Amino acid sequence: MIEIKSNREDTQKKLSEQIYHVNQLIEKSNIEVLFYVLMETKLQEEYRQLQKLKEQQCQLRDLIQTDFTQFKQISSIRDLFVKPFNKNQINFLENVCWCSVDYLNFFILANNSSQNKINFCLDDFDPSHNKNWKQHQEKQQRGPPTYKYDYYYPRQCQGFGLKIDKFGQDKNWIKKDGNQNEWRILYHGTKHHFVTSIVQTGLKPGPGQSYQNDVGVGVYFSDRISVTQGYSNEVPIGTRKFRVAIMSRCKPQSVKQSQSMQSSNIFVVNNIQDIRPYRILLYEQA
Known part of the structure; x- marks a missing residue:
């Protein structure tokens, strides 16, 4: 396990969580972020295992590609919300956008580009x-x-x-x-x-x-x-x-x-x- 290091004060460290394979500090209070990072980590490990199998059996190619597509999507979700974390956007992502970051980004752009400064929710x-x-x-x-x-x-x-x-x-x-x-x-x-x-x-x-x-x-x-x-x-x-x-x-x-x-x-x-x-x-x- 790789311990996440930080230059923050000791009190801040106590509020942080150690995550396998992820070299960054995650706040315990950000439950949704922890959840997405853990999902990403799991998919990374699964992908590495499948990659090893791919070298032995070419017929696993389609399965690997499918799994890696899922991994990239979860990775994008983590990258989008760790900085800054926005709970309203997480809810919109899960409930409206079927967990597609591209759909969410379209609606964010539409909101930000609104000529009448009217936002939907x-x-x-x-x-x-x-x-x-x-x-x-x-x-x-x-x-x-x-x-x-x-x-x-x-x-x-x-x-x-x-x-x-x-x-x-x-x-x-x-x-x-x-x-x-x-x-x-x-x-x-x-x-x-x-x-x-x-x-x-x-x-x-x-x-x-x-x-x-x-x-x-x-x-x-x-x-x-x-x-x-x-x-x-x-x-x-x-x-x-x-x-x-x-x-x-x-x-x-x-x-x-x-x-x-x-x-x-x-x-x-x-x-x-x-x-x-x-x-x-x-x-x-x-």
């Missing part, structure tokens, strides 16, 4: 509605009998559920059973620095109103996630690049599309009361 999210659609088909017909439409799954995206209690007790609008009050699913591409204000105050018409003469002023949407990329910005997070879109339900009677908009798969909703954002979508660029 854990209470704005409903992690029970986090979702991805990797195994889904391309599309499915949705809506009530009087308003059928093709719903194109956002298969390339990771979705983060938002709280919807502010929209009232009646949840028929968000169901997918074809009831008469079910609202249509559409996507709104946006810049990352607008995300916090959208979460807090909803979607609002922007300055670009290309089809104003046809359908009036409103919020622009598409039924294809690929179209929204033209309205979002690329956000580098570590070695990955993300774009963001807002998954919304829109009142069917309020969704407009002129003939000139059809080829671009673009729609407009004039009344913001007929728009209900309920997921943040992160699209990872290849």
Whole structure:
């Protein structure tokens, strides 16, 4: 065992914990940090053992790569939070971001870049509605009998559920059973620095109103996630690049599309009361 040395006073040393293979001083009061460091240490040891086996048996390659991916993720978590330690970010990481540091860093960047200085927090999210659609088909017909439409799954995206209690007790609008009050699913591409204000105050018409003469002023949407990329910005997070879109339900009677908009798969909703954002979508660029 390697003892962690420090130049601090003896009283400070008594508050510290000795950790195998980790040459740094960890405060005992930082329970979450200790937990992540210990997880990292365990994965390091497992990786060393697997590396030895790899030299003997080539067929263990895939297993080793999987384990090392886990090790790198836990290592990144430790590096992010030891200096400085932030309990609120740990909670957000665990409850909203599925322990993905890259997702957490995106939301931190969105908060820090907010033009209106409005920050969201854990209470704005409903992690029970986090979702991805990797195994889904391309599309499915949705809506009530009087308003059928093709719903194109956002298969390339990771979705983060938002709280919807502010929209009232009646949840028929968000169901997918074809009831008469079910609202249509559409996507709104946006810049990352607008995300916090959208979460807090909803979607609002922007300055670009290309089809104003046809359908009036409103919020622009598409039924294809690929179209929204033209309205979002690329956000580098570590070695990955993300774009963001807002998954919304829109009142069917309020969704407009002129003939000139059809080829671009673009729609407009004039009344913001007929728009209900309920997921943040992160699209990872290849």
